[in-house]
Every structure is written in structure tokens, then in C-alpha cells.
Amino acid sequence: MLERTIAPAFKTINSIDVIKTKQSQLKNGIDFFSLSAGSQEITKIEFIFRAGMYQQASTLVASTTNTMLESGTRSFTADQLSDGIDFYGSFLELQVEQDFATITVFSLNKYLTQTLKYIEELLKYPTFPDTEFRIHISNKHQKYTINSQKVSVLVRRRFTELLFGEKHPYGIQVNDEDFERIKTDDLRDFFNHHYTHKNCSIIASGNLPHDLEDTLNQFFGDNWGNSNSVISNTPVIAHSSTATKHFINKDDAIQSAIRIGRLLFNKTHPDYYKFQVLNTILGGYFGSRLMANIREDKGYTYGIGSGLNNLVHGGYFFISTEVGADVTNPTLEETYKELKRLRDDLIDTSELETVRNYILGNFLRSVDGPFALADKFKSIWEFGLDYSYFDNYFTAVKTVTPTELRDLANKYFQKKDLIECVAGKM
Numbered sequence: 001m002l003e004r005t006i007a008p009a010f011k012t013i014n015s016i017d018v019i020k021t022k023q024s025q026l027k028n029g030i031d032f033f034s035l036s037a038g039s040q041e042i043t044k045i046e047f048i049f050r051a052g053m054y055q056q057a058s059t060l061v062a063s064t065t066n067t068m069l070e071s072g073t074r075s076f077t078a079d080q081l082s083d084g085i086d087f088y089g090s091f092l093e094l095q096v097e098q099d100f101a102t103i104t105v106f107s108l109n110k111y112l113t114q115t116l117k118y119i120e121e122l123l124k125y126p127t128f129p130d131t132e133f134r135i136h137i138s139n140k141h142q143k144y145t146i147n148s149q150k151v152s153v154l155v156r157r158r159f160t161e162l163l164f165g166e167k168h169p170y171g172i173q174v175n176d177e178d179f180e181r182i183k184t185d186d187l188r189d190f191f192n193h194h195y196t197h198k199n200c201s202i203i204a205s206g207n208l209p210h211d212l213e214d215t216l217n218q219f220f221g222d223n224w225g226n227s228n229s230v231i232s233n234t235p236v237i238a239h240s241s242t243a244t245k246h247f248i249n250k251d252d253a254i255q256s257a258i259r260i261g262r263l264l265f266n267k268t269h270p271d272y273y274k275f276q277v278l279n280t281i282l283g284g285y286f287g288s289r290l291m292a293n294i295r296e297d298k299g300y301t302y303g304i305g306s307g308l309n310n311l312v313h314g315g316y317f318f319i320s321t322e323v324g325a326d327v328t329n330p331t332l333e334e335t336y337k338e339l340k341r342l343r344d345d346l347i348d349t350s351e352l353e354t355v356r357n358y359i360l361g362n363f364l365r366s367v368d369g370p371f372a373l374a375d376k377f378k379s380i381w382e383f384g385l386d387y388s389y390f391d392n393y394f395t396a397v398k399t400v401t402p403t404e405l406r407d408l409a410n411k412y413f414q415k416k417d418l419i420e421c422v423a424g425k426m
Helices: 061-071 078-087 109-124 130-147 151-164 176-181 184-194 212-220 272-284 289-297 325-344 349-365 370-381 388-399 402-412
Strands: 022-025 031-036 042-049 091-096 101-108 200-206 245-249 255-263 304-311 314-324 419-424
Touching: 031 212, 031 370, 042 109, 042 370, 061 078, 061 091, 061 101, 061 109, 061 130, 061 184, 078 109, 101 109, 109 212, 130 176, 130 184, 151 245, 151 255, 151 314, 151 419, 200 212, 200 370, 255 325, 272 289, 272 304, 272 314, 272 325, 272 349, 272 388, 272 402, 289 304, 289 314, 289 325, 314 325, 325 402, 325 419, 349 388, 349 402, 370 388
Parallel strands: 031 200, 245 419
Antiparallel strands: 022 031, 042 101, 042 200, 091 101, 255 314, 255 419, 304 314
16 A cells, blocks of 8 residues: 655666667758657657857848748649648748758658658749748748847847857847848848758657658658758857946836846856756755745846756856846846845755755756657757767756866856846846
């Protein structure tokens, strides 16, 4: 008989074994990573291109090119593409981030071949029709105008500009004139240069059909796109603002949006693993110090957090929140107090143990299922890392000491090194 009046014993996580991808190549050299797991007859396929905003020559081009892929091809209108994919119970996602553009399709295994004929069309033969382009740009411009009234958007835009510099690919911001400047020829040029088999990698996950590679070769195994295109991957030097305090005044603001942070590193840096523990303590989960102080104790905000944004050519640390305009300055003071505590005092072993268990438990939850496992792989593949990354991360979380965390805080959390940006009222 199960004794329900006694809580089960707490067990620590000592190791996590993840299912690994298998690597091969299509006939034309496209890297193909497959992760077969799960019981549902569903396949997820991601076509990944180094065609993010870092690669664009002018703003809006990368995101608009990706979005417009499903607006019509040589054989199908936008409606025919949408209806055809829906007819087979499939689902399409188009996404652009700073470094990569991704076309993701979810399909029932039995209809995968039928679905891929539509994906082949939009990857090889999009037409970028003018009517759909004008509608898209008009809608995007309207959304931009509305968002430009929000303090959270204003501070986010300005913050990355301050960190990287106004001309850096990660720091360049969209302006009103950009919506008038962009043309369909820009999209065609970007597409022809970046959406090629030489610039494509494929990650497939799910209960994969045994002949999936043959099927992919059937649709994508030939040479397609501009074979002479060479994608530059040269890092651009960032130029952070030398001024540490910045304010965007908005007289009618009810709230102020706050960003505090600095340029740092991405997950290829040796300090990354242990820094993640430090960040979690500061503001990386609901029980963090920032939440305990500024939300629970002071009641200044519904939420405050910190994080490390990983980019292929760098990364940055940030603290983010929105607070009532009347408590903007007290929030800043309390935030800097929490940073000083980490620099001055050793973290209590019980708090550290709680955070260790949270991080390891969260990792375990994040590898539940084939799609999640593929996402984990993608998160290291993008940075040229292998599965040893997870072993190193696991070891660092388990072994980091309070002294090491205090040393990291002194190394990276000095107030003089942090850029503060506030949008709203002070």
C-alpha cells in the first residue's frame, strides 16, 4: 500500500543521457542530421540557412524574404500552398533570427512525400509577387508604428544598439524610411545568394521513416540555388557605448522599461557554464534574488529577470523589467544592490543547492521527446559544438563553488562595465 502521508525521498540527478543525432549527407553535400525517437508517426524537418539578419545588407530584407517564401511559387499561389499543406495535415513555420533562417515542416509520415513537394517549391522557386509584398510591407510598417509607442520595444531596440553599435549587424535598427526603401528585387537577390543547397543544413526528428534520406534526396539532393554564392561569416567588431546611462523620455508613460547589461560571450566561452549558475541565482528563474526582492518584497513589478543572449558572433548579459514610472529609480537601486551582494558575499550552500537542482531538473524537462532533443542538438550545432558541451555543462553545475561564483560576479558584474537604458519616466 502506498503511504501518501509521507513525501517521497528527494533524488538528485547525477547524469542525463540524451539520444544523439546521426549525421550523413545528401547527394549534393547538404548536411543531414537525423534523430529518430518517439512513437507517433510524425516527422519534423528543419531546413536551416545562414540567412539571418546578420547576413542582410539592409534592414528588413532577411525577415521579409523568409516570410514571403510562402506567398507564391512558379507552380502554386499562396492559397494553393497553404491549402495543399493543410490538406495533408501538415504544418509550416518560417522563422528568422539574428544568424539563421529556418523553414520547419511537421508532417504525418504517410503524407510526407506529398507535403515535401510544396516545401520544394517554396525553397527553390518562390516568385515574391508584388501585390503580396506590398500588403506585407504595409502591415509590417503599421505594426512597427504601433510598437514604437511601447516602452518595452523602445528600450529593447536602443539597448542592442548601445551594446553593439549603430552599424553592427546585431545593433542596426529599422527606421520608417526602410519600409519605403525595400523592393522585391532585394528579396530576390538575398534569396538567390543565401537559399542554396550549399548554404543549407537539415535536421529531422520524430519517429522517422526508414527511407527518409532517400525521400529528401528525391526533392533536395540535386544542386539548387546559386552554386557560386559564398556566404561571409566574418565577425564584425562591436563598439559599445562609452556612456553607461541612457534615458528615452516618454511623458505619457505609465510604466518604465529597464535594461541593464553588457557585451559578454556565448556558450563557446569557458566561463559560460558556471556563469549560467550565477545568472540563475540573480534572475534566471522565479525564485531568483531579483524576483524575491523587486517583485515579492517591494512589489515594484510583476516580473524581472536576467539572461545571457547567445549569438554566433558574440553574446550579451541583460537584466530586464517593466515597473511603475514612480518606482523606476528605486528599482534601479535595488537591482544594483543585488549585483553588489553577489560581488561581496558568498552564496549560501542551501541556495546554491536549490539552484543546482532547478537547473538540472529544467534540463531534464527540456529533453523530453524527439523534437525537444533535436532542439537541444540545434542549440549546440549552431555554435560548432558537440555533445561534450552537455557533459561539461552538467559537471560545471554540479561542482561550481560559492567562491567561484563570487569571483565571476566580480569579473562580470562591475557597475562601471554595465550599460543602463530606461524608456519611460524617471
